[in-house]
Amino acid sequence: MGGALIAPALPSLIPPFDVSEDRVGLVLSVYTLSAALALPFIGFLLDRLGRKRVALGCLLIDGIFGIGCIFAPSFGVLLLFRFFQGMGIAGLIPVAMTVLSDWFSDRAQRIKMMGYLSGTISASAVLIPLLGGILAAQDWRYPFLVYGFSVLLAALFLLFIGETRSSKAESDRISDEIRRYVRGLGQAIRIKRVQETFAHSFVIYFLLYTMVSFLPLFLSSVHGLGAFPAGAALAVQATFSVVVATRADWVDARWRWGRKLSTGFALVGVALLTLPFWGELSGVVISLFLFGVGMGLIQPAIYHEATAAPPPALAGSVVALFNTMKYIGMSTAPFALGLLRVFYPLSTVFWVAAGVSLIWLALFNGLTRRRPPSEPSLKS
Numbered sequence: 001m002g003g004a005l006i007a008p009a010l011p012s013l014i015p016p017f018d019v020s021e022d023r024v025g026l027v028l029s030v031y032t033l034s035a036a037l038a039l040p041f042i043g044f045l046l047d048r049l050g051r052k053r054v055a056l057g058c059l060l061i062d063g064i065f066g067i068g069c070i071f072a073p074s075f076g077v078l079l080l081f082r083f084f085q086g087m088g089i090a091g092l093i094p095v096a097m098t099v100l101s102d103w104f105s106d107r108a109q110r111i112k113m114m115g116y117l118s119g120t121i122s123a124s125a126v127l128i129p130l131l132g133g134i135l136a137a138q139d140w141r142y143p144f145l146v147y148g149f150s151v152l153l154a155a156l157f158l159l160f161i162g163e164t165r166s167s168k169a170e171s172d173r174i175s176d177e178i179r180r181y182v183r184g185l186g187q188a189i190r191i192k193r194v195q196e197t198f199a200h201s202f203v204i205y206f207l208l209y210t211m212v213s214f215l216p217l218f219l220s221s222v223h224g225l226g227a228f229p230a231g232a233a234l235a236v237q238a239t240f241s242v243v244v245a246t247r248a249d250w251v252d253a254r255w256r257w258g259r260k261l262s263t264g265f266a267l268v269g270v271a272l273l274t275l276p277f278w279g280e281l282s283g284v285v286i287s288l289f290l291f292g293v294g295m296g297l298i299q300p301a302i303y304h305e306a307t308a309a310p311p312p313a314l315a316g317s318v319v320a321l322f323n324t325m326k327y328i329g330m331s332t333a334p335f336a337l338g339l340l341r342v343f344y345p346l347s348t349v350f351w352v353a354a355g356v357s358l359i360w361l362a363l364f365n366g367l368t369r370r371r372p373p374s375e376p377s378l379k380s
Contacts, residue, residue: 001146002035002062002089003028003330004128009136009143016140017075029331030079034086036327042091043185043320044178046098050165051316052157055095059154061088066147085147090327093121094319101307101315102164108249111304115248118299122241122292130235165316185317193309194318196364198325200261200302203360204295205329207268210353211237211291213334215275218346223281237288237295244296248304251297260301262365267294269357276347 010024017024045054065085072078096117104110135142188194212234219225219233244251251260271291278284302322310318337349 001124001128001149002031002086004124005132005143005146008129008133009140012136012140013078017078019075023075026079027082030083031086031089032327032331034083035090036324036331038087038090039094039320039324039327040317042094043317046091046094046316046320047165047314050163051095051099051102052161052163054091055099055157055161056154058088058091058095059150059157061085062092063088063147063150063152063154066144066150069144069147070141088150090323091320094316094323097303097307097319098316099161099164101319107308108252110307111252111300112249114303114307115245115300118248118303119242119245119296122238122245122295122299127235127238185314185321188310188314188318189321191309193305197302197305197309197322199360200298200364201306201322201325202329202332203265203356204268204298204302205326206333207272207353207357208295209330209333210272210337210349214337214341214346214349218275218350219284221346222276223284233284233288236285237292240289240292241296241299244293245300248296248300252301257301257305258365260297262361264294264297264301265357265361265364267291267297269354269361272350272354272357275350 006027010027013019013024013027042054042058062085065081065088069078069081069085072081097114100113100117101110104113131146132143135146215234215237219229225233255263267290271287271289271294274290275284275287278287306319306322307315333353337352340352341349
């Protein structure tokens with residue numbers, strides 16, 4: 001709900017804050033920036049303070065500053081509140097991933113739970129903008145009220161979720177703890193499985209936000225559809241993704257790591273490549289089907305790998321960096337491809353994104369073939 005809830009409300013923020021169209025987008029940018037900056041520190045806190053303390057802190061920061069945006073007296077204060085809110089939002093998915101990883105040590109159970117998690121994220125990324133649009137049509141303040149849900153969730157988390165981190169002795173000196181953390185994190189980042197997972201995170205969310213950012217524009221300019229039908233189209237893609245992601249354990253029992261990701265990136269690439277050619281909406285649905293299935297194959301696999309690849313003591317930190325790469329991919333797609341859109345037709349945006357997917361597919365297959373026998377793949 002960090003950005004997707006507020007994106008439909010951006011036009012409604014212009015009159016009350018007397019801000020121009022080219023600056024109102026900062027409401028999303030400062031959130032993404034602060035989330036990316038905060039995540040490495042959140043990873044350290046997850047491993048040092050525990051999952052529960054970080055979860056409660058992030059939920060309260062998200063809720064308090066989110067509701068505070070309603071009372072912002074100026075656009076500058078609104079941006080400041082969004083910056084602090086981004087720090088809270090940044091920790092929520094890493095908390096969910098590490099808690100699930102702590103709860104479910106069995107591989108089949110863990111990947112099933114990661115499938116449910118990624119399916120939930122895929123669905124909410126589309127359904128939340130519809131909610132934001134409906135609320136913003138009534139009043140610009142209403143979408144920010146939804147962040148009060150985080151305060152309620154903090155109370156539920158406090159009552160029903162126990163600490164899942166393994167107990168360990170705390171260091172007497174924080175400087176010693178930080179040095180060990182940085183040294184251990186440096187060792188974890190040098191693991192090729194971790195490096196590949198970070199790269200997968202960037203690429204897959206670059207491709208996802210290509211679809212989220214430019215599909216509505218494509219449907220509007222080519223098929224004459226409005227905002228709500230465009231949101232419904234994104235919901236179709238998310239539905240296919242959710243169906244496949246929630247069956248991640250079934251897929252994992254039959255397909256190896258390389259096959260899942262190769263098939264997923266191939267489907268996403270073909271979906272983006274064919275999308276501009278469709279003159280009928282029935283054809284668009286075919287591309288959305290391929291895209292959703294591809295995402296449903298990839299996301300649970302890389303979520304599981306992000307928790308399985310690093311040493312247990314650094315799981316929270318690596319998961320946080322994994323999500324940093326996700327935010328960078330989300331931010332890069334609309335910016336880089338938006339610049340491309342200025343000079344080239346909209347179809348070129350989808351074809352370039354398709355090229356990214358297919359080139360990464362080729363690189364990934366090459367990396368998989370060159371992986372030393374001593375370095376296991378996810379399915380080994």
